[in-house]
Amino acid sequence: MTATDRTMLSKVPLVTLAFWVIKILATTVGETGADYLNFNLGFGLTATSLFTAAMLAGFLWLQLREDRYVAWLYWICVVFLSIVGTLITDNLSDNFGVSLYVTTALFAVALAGTFIAWHRAERTLSIHDITTPARERYYWLAILFTFALGTAAGDLISEQMGLGYTLTGVIIGGLIVLITIGYYAKVLGPVLAFWAAYVMTRPLGASMGDFLTQAPRDGGLGLSTMTISAVFLVIIVVLVAYLTISKIDVERDMAASLEQQPLGSS
Template sequence: MTRSDRAMLSKVPLVTLAFWVIKILATTVGETGADFLNFNLRFGLTITSLLAAAVLAIFLVIQMRQDRYVPWIYWITVVLLSVVGTLITDNLSDTFGISLYVTTIAFAVALAATFIGWYRAERTLSIHDITSPRRERFYWLAILFTFALGTAAGDLVSEQMGLGYALSGAIFGGLIVVITLGFYAKVINPVLAFWSAYVLTRPLGASMGDFLTQAPKDGGLGYSTTIVSPVFLMVIVGLVIYLTTTRADALEGSSQAPI
């Protein structure tokens, strides 16, 4: 492995407990943040989507230009992808009236097509085997579709199927536990386990966000998005500062096996 390969690899963090905590919080912020911009600031879905997409595009360019993993840039990009993925699904269902069954299937197909294209071009789907700009583009496209798919699937189960936010969160959380046990029991491929859990953390986080912020009559606790979003963001910021100072999730020098 060349020095430049290691630099590219280090643009992706190790999959640690902090990784999953930040990921779930980011998905919740994506849900509550999109609602805050859309409803509290009265931007509307169209303006909110355009603004979020523009900011995301800026940070994707910044991220792609780095030669190593920079925690704050990486995680801001993830949070913005969460917001945009949520807004894409919300636009399709609320603005264009497309069924959540249709959007769930469509995004599942889009994600599968991304993985197929990625594997055929690069012969790997490992997030720690990203050694070229093309692989990183596949990586971020896959993440965008995981957020859009997770949003559609989460809304489908919790709202359209009527299971409610708490039960939906428990279902998705339980599936993640099963995948985790399968991974440690070595019956589930590490790459499959990672991407399956990555997809499921989106509806888990969305269910958490909706459970906290939706009105009690709709099955939520009724907390304001102006409270939930900043609190979760502060936790994310604290964890990112910790990772920045300790480099605890940096690939270089770690003995953790890459996924």
């Protein structure tokens, strides 16, 4: 890594409780938001996919231009990655008839390949050192595959295996608890624990979204996708506003740098 490569401050937030809450809510919004555009507004799967992919491309372009973590922009990218990751799996399953067993395996291999390439190029997978453009690109690609993998695995367990949304949520929640215990017991390293939990929160949030919005005959509560998406988006906005003001999710050195900047500087 040359001196000019390391020109960015950290581009990702510290992992706090608020981080995981927003992540799960964003995951649920990805599930319910995609369904709302696809079914309620009648966009259809293809048009919904193209629209959200274009929105994601625009926000990621803005994100990659920044030289530091910006809370609202970072989390908008996560929300749209959640939606696009969901739609990639849905397109493969619904439009092309690819089995959920195959898509789960496919995205697991794609995620593993991303990590291998990332580590070979950068010698680290730590999210605390996303300080170069190359590392950030690997980071966002990995996140996209975690959403696609989580969607495929969650649908495989809840629908294809017939376990239902509630039991799937309980199983995934239990796995997250085990990952957390493994981390604090120092059985799992921080990098492995983080990415394992990141993958697992996707089917957890998706199961929660499906449980809330699917018809009672399908094991859900039948609530409106628009209502659930709106409520969860409001909560996300409030939490992101809190993080923006408090800066509790900003690296200490970065916070000091921001405080030293003249008023009005970017």
